[in-house]
Amino acid sequence: METLRLEIVTPDGQIFANNVKSVTLPGSEGEFGVLPHHASLVSLLKTGVIDIELTSGGHEVVAIDWGHAEIDEEKVTILADGAVAIVGENDSEIANSIDKAKKLIESMSDSPVAIAMAEAKIDAILKHKTY
Amino acid sequence: MANLKEIKRKIKSVENTKKTTRAMKLVSTAKLRRAEMAAKKSRVYAQKINEVLSEIAYKINQYKVGGIDSRYFDIRENIEKVDIVFVTADKGLCGGFNIQTIKQVQALMKEYKDKKVKVRLRAIGRKGIEFFKFQGIDLLTSDIGVSSSPTYEKAGEIIRKAIDDFENGVTNKIILIHNGYKNMISQELKVVDIVPIEEPAKDESYSKSMMELEPEDDETILNSLMKKYFEYNMYYALIDSLAAEHSARMQAMENATNNASDRVHQLTLAYNKARQESITTELIEIISGVESMK
Numbered sequence: 001m002e003t004l005r006l007e008i009v010t011p012d013g014q015i016f017a018n019n020v021k022s023v024t025l026p027g028s029e030g031e032f033g034v035l036p037h038h039a040s041l042v043s044l045l046k047t048g049v050i051d052i053e054l055t056s057g058g059h060e061v062v063a064i065d066w067g068h069a070e071i072d073e074e075k076v077t078i079l080a081d082g083a084v085a086i087v088g089e090n091d092s093e094i095a096n097s098i099d100k101a102k103k104l105i106e107s108m109s110d111s112p113v114a115i116a117m118a119e120a121k122i123d124a125i126l127k128h129k130t131y
Numbered sequence: 132m133a134n135l136k137e138i139k140r141k142i143k144s145v146e147n148t149k150k151t152t153r154a155m156k157l158v159s160t161a162k163l164r165r166a167e168m169a170a171k172k173s174r175v176y177a178q179k180i181n182e183v184l185s186e187i188a189y190k191i192n193q194y195k196v197g198g199i200d201s202r203y204f205d206i207r208e209n210i211e212k213v214d215i216v217f218v219t220a221d222k223g224l225c226g227g228f229n230i231q232t233i234k235q236v237q238a239l240m241k242e243y244k245d246k247k248v249k250v251r252l253r254a255i256g257r258k259g260i261e262f263f264k265f266q267g268i269d270l271l272t273s274d275i276g277v278s279s280s281p282t283y284e285k286a287g288e289i290i291r292k293a294i295d296d297f298e299n300g301v302t303n304k305i306i307l308i309h310n311g312y313k314n315m316i317s318q319e320l321k322v323v324d325i326v327p328i329e330e331p332a333k334d335e336s337y338s339k340s341m342m343e344l345e346p347e348d349d350e351t352i353l354n355s356l357m358k359k360y361f362e363y364n365m366y367y368a369l370i371d372s373l374a375a376e377h378s379a380r381m382q383a384m385e386n387a388t389n390n391a392s393d394r395v396h397q398l399t400l401a402y403n404k405a406r407q408e409s410i411t412t413e414l415i416e417i418i419s420g421v422e423s424m425k
Contacts, residue, residue, distance in 0.1 A: 009179045011283075011363070013172040029346055040342035042187060044352045068356050070183045073340065079180055079359070 002036040003055055005075040008062055008083055015062060015083045016052070023076055024051040025069055026118075034076055041071040047108045049101075049121045050078070061086040061125050063101035063118065065108035082108075086122065098122060135409065138402040142395055149391035155224070156384035163315075163377035170312050170367075170374040177367040184360050187353075188328040190342040202298070203357060206327045212249040212302045214271070214293050215239060216325075218309035218368050219259030220376040221279045226386075228318060228379035229258040232310045235320055239306065251302070253293055255369070278376070281369035283362065290325075290365035297326055307364060312374035316382060321371070325364060 003019040024033045026048025045067045052060040067080030084101040086094060105118045188204045202208070217236050219229045236252070236259075243250045251271045254260045256278040263270055272292060277285050296302050305325040313319040344352055 007179065009176045011173055011176050014175045027345060040340045041345060042342060042352060043345040044355065070186070077179055077183055079176065079183065
């Protein structure tokens, strides 16, 4: 299976580094998906949610406030100012990280529509997530 | 007897010094742990942003992406004026930490002067500022208090001044020097050319294909990325330097404590010897007194 290397780093450290199937990013010009062999691209990212499709078929969600993505054929590097990965061992931990992610998005964006959209997206992805 | 008293006084004073140095070592150890964590956390981000920028530099020079003719990436430009930004500590008592940075700055100054390139200095940290002031070398800017408690905002402010001059064509190159943290016992001098951004080393594996920018109006994304790059590099230099400073001081203070212990040991031996001597002298006096009475 073809994979691409995804790395998400923030000033507070590395949030994610692994080989993934695909990733969907909140570009400033609109959301876009990246598969292996994507053309080289540098893009601005806005407040939103990164949807990662893992090699296992599962999904992982990372909320970011603002950043840059550098994409080439084999790898995607995301430099974000703030990012919260929604992960946890059990339901309460996951709920906790969702809260944090929502707070991060709310703190950055002043448009209620953008906030609602990002939150809806988190919920939608998590519904399909297999733990 | 006067000699005995004197040695005892010396022992006491060395012991006091030892107490101080030991306390300073402990303080540095505690501070180091925090500073080290901060530096380690940010290291990944700093590395990544530099990697990304140098790849972009390569692609822009290779393909002239979007017709960008940015000074940021032009490594062929003739260098006439260089800004050296260097970071030293605000405080001393940390071994060769500050002097290493200063020597590097002097070496670079000499190197560029020989090439008839004008060099301007921007100093951060009291020790570096004091040194160059004493030497009678002019500093363009000097900031005190930042190196002991770095913040992202202050780092941004400082580097902004240098970047503005670069953008207006006053300077052609900016070099950032700081003494960085390597591990608990060693520091590593880091000299980084901030602008123009260098291309990655030839043998590195990275995509060599054409690159697109989004949003397409290339100024927006490059400007925001460059701003981040400058500020973050400066900020990273400051926190890395702080971690290194604490590790250097910890080591210096440990050495000082050990030396103090050695000195106390030597002085105690001298004290015992002197005591023995005075006892012997007294005994001889008594015995000879008794002998003369016979």
